[in-house]
Amino acid sequence: MSSTRIRRWGIIVLVILNFGCDQISKNVVRKEVSPNDYIQVVGDSFILTNVENSGAMLGFGQNFPPILKIALFQVLPIMVLLVLLYRILKKKEMNLWLIVGFAFVIGGGIGNLVDRIAYGSVTDFFQIKLGFLKTGIFNMADVSVTSGVLLLLLLSFRKDKPVI
Template sequence: MILIIVLMTVGCDQVSKELTRQKVAPEAFIPVIKNHLILTNVENTGAMLGFGHDFPPILKRFLLQALPMLLLLIMLYRIMKKPNTNLFLIIAFAFVIGGGLGNLIDRIAYGSVTDFFQIRLGILRTGIFNIADVAVTLGVIMFIFLIARGKKLAI
């Protein structure tokens, strides 16, 4: 089940990014739902919200490629080796791992991550994000929900 969720997340993320790269002009502004959901095409050479985009290449490679790869592999190994884990926790980890791998593939293959959605609700605006970001966020929200319910997350 873990691998299915991870592979589906990575697959949806990579297909959506490839479609964006092929069909949406860079920096485009395409309202999908009025001006509340915007489709665009931005290449992010840093981490979340562009953090680290101006780091030296060797530091970027370590912080944005090597370290995340190591952490994702450790998480995947630990969750797959732990019997009788809470199903909700397994799904949360699978979303975080799948989303992390989706963005890591972009960083390794293209040197940047393709972001393409933005939500605007009045004065509230998200950063520009992608399917992998949604998966990671969903996984983290699930972790927070489990912690709030008093569950131990030891893996």
């Protein structure tokens, strides 16, 4: 098997792993955690809940008209994710860490996109409270996307820029 083929399979596996972790965790929460439960996992610092978000991050756009929601939260993400996936699959010379960052973004993006299409909302269930720091309620897809974006940002600050 050629190195290009191995690389492409590696990308697909990373995307599927991110997507799979997200979907499995959301299915468990939907089945095992009642809506709006407040379960203290680690004191009051790590909370498990079950909230449906019909908007984007932190509820942005929940009150948008349905056609605008479909355009912004389904059609546009499908196009962006397909272009990203196509580009990283076709690019022959790409830094491994860039591939990982993009694969995390794509896998997480697909996870939330599937929820929006299948359920009309995204299941969020984690919240972290550490002193004055308090996150919004999020899910594993959000963790994947955020991790991928942070990795890509970190790479963009390097002196020796990776090949894109």
